[in-house]
Amino acid sequence: MYNSNEKVPNPYQRIPQGIVQAGGQQRVQPQQQPQQGFSGRSLWQNQGSHQFNQQQSSVLGMKSTSGRNVHGKQPMLMANNDVFSIGPYKARKDSTRVSVLDKYEIIGYIAAGTYGKVYKARRRAISKDDDTSIDPVNTEMNGSDLGGLQTRQSMLAESNSHPDAEIVNRSVRTSESEINGLRTSDSGILSANNTHSPIGTHGSNGTLTPKGAIFRKKASPVYYAIKKFKTERDGVEQTHYTGISQSACREMALCRELDNKHLTQLTEIFLERKSIYMVYEFAEHDLLQIIHFHSHPEKRMIPQKMIGSIMWQILDGVSYLHQNWILHRDLKPANIMVTVDGCVKVGDLGLARKFYNMLQTLYTGDKVVVTIWYRAPELLLGARHYTPAIDLWAVGCIFAELIGLQPIFKGEEAKMDSKKSVPFQSNQLQRILEVLGSPNQKNWPNIHKYPEYEQLGKFPKYRDNLATWYHSAGGRDKNALDLLYKLLIYDPTQRIDAINALDHEYFTSGEFPVCENVFEGLNYKYPARRIHTNDNDITNLGIHRNKGISSQQPAVVNNSSTAALGGLGVNRRILAAAAAAAAAVSGNNPSGQPASRSGEPNRKKRR
Amino acid sequence: MSGSYWPSTQRRKWQFTKESLAKERQKLWVMECQLFPQGLNIVMDSKQNGTSRVTTKNIPITHKDLHYDKDYNLRIYCYFLIMKLGRRLNIRQCALATAHVYLSRFLLRVSVREVNLYLLVTTCVYLACKVEECPQYIRTLVSESRSLWPEFVPPDPTKVTEFEFYLLEELQSYLVVYHPYSTMEQIVNVLEQPPFHMQLSSEDLQNCWSLINDSYINDAHLTYPPHIIAISCLFITISMKAGAAKNAIQNSQTNMQAMSETEASLAQALKHQEIFNRFLAESQVDLEEVTDTIQELISLYDHWDKYHEPWIKFLLHTLYLRSPNSTARSS
Numbered sequence: 007m008y009n010s011n012e013k014v015p016n017p018y019q020r021i022p023q024g025i026v027q028a029g030g031q032q033r034v035q036p037q038q039q040p041q042q043g044f045s046g047r048s049l050w051q052n053q054g055s056h057q058f059n060q061q062q063s064s065v066l067g068m069k070s071t072s073g074r075n076v077h078g079k080q081p082m083l084m085a086n087n088d089v090f091s092i093g094p095y096k097a098r099k100d101s102t103r104v105s106v107l108d109k110y111e112i113i114g115y116i117a118a119g120t121y122g123k124v125y126k127a128r129r130r131a132i133s134k135d136d137d138t139s140i141d142p143v144n145t146e147m148n149g150s151d152l153g154g155l156q157t158r159q160s161m162l163a164e165s166n167s168h169p170d171a172e173i174v175n176r177s178v179r180t181s182e183s184e185i186n187g188l189r190t191s192d193s194g195i196l197s198a199n200n201t202h203s204p205i206g207t208h209g210s211n212g213t214l215t216p217k218g219a220i221f222r223k224k225a226s227p228v229y230y231a232i233k234k235f236k237t238e239r240d241g242v243e244q245t246h247y248t249g250i251s252q253s254a255c256r257e258m259a260l261c262r263e264l265d266n267k268h269l270t271q272l273t274e275i276f277l278e279r280k281s282i283y284m285v286y287e288f289a290e291h292d293l294l295q296i297i298h299f300h301s302h303p304e305k306r307m308i309p310q311k312m313i314g315s316i317m318w319q320i321l322d323g324v325s326y327l328h329q330n331w332i333l334h335r336d337l338k339p340a341n342i343m344v345t346v347d348g349c350v351k352v353g354d355l356g357l358a359r360k361f362y363n364m365l366q367t368l369y370t371g372d373k374v375v376v377t378i379w380y381r382a383p384e385l386l387l388g389a390r391h392y393t394p395a396i397d398l399w400a401v402g403c404i405f406a407e408l409i410g411l412q413p414i415f416k417g418e419e420a421k422m423d424s425k426k427s428v429p430f431q432s433n434q435l436q437r438i439l440e441v442l443g444s445p446n447q448k449n450w451p452n453i454h455k456y457p458e459y460e461q462l463g464k465f466p467k468y469r470d471n472l473a474t475w476y477h478s479a480g481g482r483d484k485n486a487l488d489l490l491y492k493l494l495i496y497d498p499t500q501r502i503d504a505i506n507a508l509d510h511e512y513f514t515s516g517e518f519p520v521c522e523n524v525f526e527g528l529n530y531k532y533p534a535r536r537i538h539t540n541d542n543d544i545t546n547l548g549i550h551r552n553k554g555i556s557s558q559q560p561a562v563v564n565n566s567s568t569a570a571l572g573g574l575g576v577n578r579r580i581l582a583a584a585a586a587a588a589a590a591v592s593g594n595n596p597s598g599q600p601a602s603r604s605g606e607p608n609r610k611k612r613r
Numbered sequence: 614m615s616g617s618y619w620p621s622t623q624r625r626k627w628q629f630t631k632e633s634l635a636k637e638r639q640k641l642w643v644m645e646c647q648l649f650p651q652g653l654n655i656v657m658d659s660k661q662n663g664t665s666r667v668t669t670k671n672i673p674i675t676h677k678d679l680h681y682d683k684d685y686n687l688r689i690y691c692y693f694l695i696m697k698l699g700r701r702l703n704i705r706q707c708a709l710a711t712a713h714v715y716l717s718r719f720l721l722r723v724s725v726r727e728v729n730l731y732l733l734v735t736t737c738v739y740l741a742c743k744v745e746e747c748p749q750y751i752r753t754l755v756s757e758s759r760s761l762w763p764e765f766v767p768p769d770p771t772k773v774t775e776f777e778f779y780l781l782e783e784l785q786s787y788l789v790v791y792h793p794y795s796t797m798e799q800i801v802n803v804l805e806q807p808p809f810h811m812q813l814s815s816e817d818l819q820n821c822w823s824l825i826n827d828s829y830i831n832d833a834h835l836t837y838p839p840h841i842i843a844i845s846c847l848f849i850t851i852s853m854k855a856g857a858a859k860n861a862i863q864n865s866q867t868n869m870q871a872m873s874e875t876e877a878s879l880a881q882a883l884k885h886q887e888i889f890n891r892f893l894a895e896s897q898v899d900l901e902e903v904t905d906t907i908q909e910l911i912s913l914y915d916h917w918d919k920y921h922e923p924w925i926k927f928l929l930h931t932l933y934l935r936s937p938n939s940t941a942r943s944s
Contacts, residue, residue, distance in 0.1 A: 092727070092728045092729055092732065092776060092779070094727050095723060095727040095728045095779070096779065098727070099779060099782065103782075249739070249743075249751055249773075249774040249777060250743075250774075250777060250778075250781070252743055252748055255740075255743045255744060255788070258781075258786045258788060259744050259786075259788035259789050260789075262622055262786055262787050262788065262789070263620075263621060263622055263789050265620070275785075275786045277778050277781055277782045277786070280775075280778065330617075359746060360746070360789075363707070363795055364746065365705045365707060365708065365745055365746060365747045366746055366747050371746050
């Protein structure tokens with residue numbers, strides 16, 4: 007890239023003076039003379055004549071030779087501001103970065119929460135700039151895959167040398183998918199998006215390699231969900247960087263590694279203007295929305311076959327996670343997406359974490375995990391060490407909710423007191439006991455070892471009512487009831503695991519065969535996601551034009567140390583979910599929330 | 614993928630062949646030559662006959678100094694920087710190893726001359742701790758790092774969080790890293806089972822662990838999978854023991870009792886060597902990669918003999934620092 011002087015001049019040269027020093031907060035350093043360019047001076051150092059200094063005397067303990075120490079004390083040598091703020095490097099990177107807005111056209115946002123916002127977007131038609139500039143995050147420059155690299159380079163070279171190809175590109179504005187092919191040398195991503203059969207291939211003159219560069223005349227547009235992690239406070243864009251949160255860090259690290267049909271697929275990540283933008287494939291529906299559709303205005307049961315297919319696909323995604331030593335820790339209907347073609351995708355890995363070779367216990371990292379209604383009994387009893395079984399409990403709760411169209415254990419969350427100790431969730435446990443009966447040493451041999459075991463004595467004794475619950479919810483299938491029982495076993499060591507659940511009679515008996523398209527056979531359509539366009543703050547990237555609006559929003563207690571800390575201690579997302587749950591249960595749902603279509607305690611709560 | 618190295622991004626995105634690595638390095642080299650054609654001017658004091666003299670020298674950019682791929686002084690120094698900061702904060706070795714991999718990846722694309730190495734080390738440790746789920750308070754981290762390198766680390770923690778973004782970008786947000794430590798433990802476990810029945814002492818394991826630590830200075834983690842590195846380090850550990858036992862025999866020929874003891878330990882060491890060689894032969898591991906890793910580790914220790922910390926410190930000071938006086942005059 008850099009071996010041709012004419013094509014790529016010194017990257018620093020292109021930067022106007024101001025940008026190089028923009029990050030500086032200390033005193034303004036004298037600027038290097040730009041006209042000198044890269045003709046022979048260090049970027050760090052000042053004028054050559056000023057280099058006679060006492061550096062080495064402090065370094066090597068030699069005697070100082072220059073007579074400048076008039077006051078008799080060694081002046082403290084400090085790195086200059088550019089060194090502190092890595093100015094030159096930043097300038098080089100900033101000048102080549104492609105903005106998320108250059109590549110994607112934002113349609114509107116579909117969800118907002120404490121973590122940030124999720125936008126629906128579509129890829130912009132290809133532009134010349136886009137193709138030739140280097141996007142360091144996106145381009146899959148890959149040393150080990152030399153073949154891929156060469157393919158990509160040759161493709162770039164060819165598209166540069168053939169202006170015709172670009173004209174064709176631009177005329178086919180709707181076909182986003184071929185940009186996929188051009189942009190990513192990774193054929194895996196291409197095939198993932200390759201749901202529409204290619205109609206015709208461009209390249210009568212054979213300019214483009216067949217791999218990844220298939221042109222389609224017309225394809226239905228591909229949408230993306232862009233998750234922007236919140237960095238602004240009080241609506242104003244952050245003026246300085248806060249460390250990326252533990253949650254964003256997890257989501258980035260894990261989503262980069264994972265690849266499964268039943269997990270939301272990450273397309274790329276943008277890091278710009280102090281924010282993280284994660285671009286996912288778009289899913290039109292989620293289970294929360296589907297359940298809501300069936301329960302309003304009056305209850306209409308979800309078809310049995312559809313429930314079976316949904317459950318199987320969830321379990322498949324969860325089993326993939328568990329096989330890869332990942333706990334999801336926030337499974338709930340709102341986090342289970344369904345695409346237009348009826349493919350279930352487990353989403354939101356912001357609370358997920360690896361449980362292999364752990365340096366710290368699970369509890370040390372996050373005191374509270376899983377949204378209250380889906381929280382397993384061992385967590386409610388204060389377990390410090392827990393297992394993937396907590397995810398299976400949540401899957402059981404989702405299963406029950408698909409059947410009964412409302413949360414099976416809709417408890418009220420006890421609020422965190424000021425001392426930040428984790429409160430005992432007695433109401434939630436009560437709800438569980440009412441349906442499943444009181445646990446005892448017989449069905450849960452280790453129950454007395456849990457920190458909150460004593461609390462159980464305060465509850466009245468209940469008998470197992472799950473079968474009654476199931477029949478009153480309209481369920482008729484004994485296999486379904488059996489699977490539900492196995493997912494909601496008290497003892498985490500006896501609870502069915504994801505792999506065994508996939509082999510359960512419920513799926514294998516053939517009564518309700520599992521479909522790849524969960525919507526198969528339906529004669530109605532679920533409503534599409536609501537898109538909010540009133541506050542598309544993403545499009546104002548760096549313009550700061552809504553500073554006035556921000557003052558109307560309530561201030562949020564959020565000092566920089568906790569923000570920078572990320573995931574230490576209690577997870578803020580779970581706290582927000584708790585607040586929402588409390589509001590939902592007491593019936594005064596905060597109004598104006600885009601995600602408050604039902605009473606689920608989710609953290610998609612807008613401040 | 615978190616479960617296994619094979620489908621991981623470490624293998625798919627960040628593992629190079631020797632050739633592709635050289636190509637990447639060449640790109641950086643060309644860029645460095647373009648950006649810093651003037652090289653580095655250094656000012657040296659020398660004392661001759663009681664009078665001190667100042668000499669200015671220029672280190673041309675083409676000289677190996679301060680090029681991460683060629684300058685082992687710099688590599689070893691980076692290793693110590695990470696270790697020092699890690700020890701201060703009691704950070705687990707695994708997280709430090711991850712930080713070191715981030716550093717090597719970063720310096721594959723970016724010149725030491727355009728970033729602040731000390732800030733980079735701090736940032737790598739900060740991010741690695743988050744990824745390895747043992748997060749550090751940023752203020753604690755920065756203040757520790759500042760107490761180690763006050764001239765280079767700004768008091769403002771947002772400088773680290775800002776750098777974090779650029780680090781993430783350079784890493785293309787591929788953050789999960791696999792290390793040879795757990796692989797080493799797995800192999801040791803297998804060797805304890807039949808048919809091998811080979812019990813390594815805790816001292817051996819400690820040595821092997823240290824060898825793995827040192828391997829991060831090399832390019833091994835950019836070119837080979839963790840199990841190759843684990844096997845190479847085990848091989849060296851076992852061979853060294855046999856070698857040491859042989860030496861001991863030659864040195865203790867007078868004392869009969871010591872003699873029989875060392876003979877016994879030699880016999881055991883040789884048996885270990887034999888068992889391990891058999892394991893290696895049957896394992897279908899790429900032996901060429903193993904020998905290459907061993908070779909590179911051996912040459913690392915050659916470089917280590919020549920390690921000159923004051924020199925690299927001096928170079929970095931000259932590179933990054935300037936005195937307040939010169940600032941005043943130029944303004």
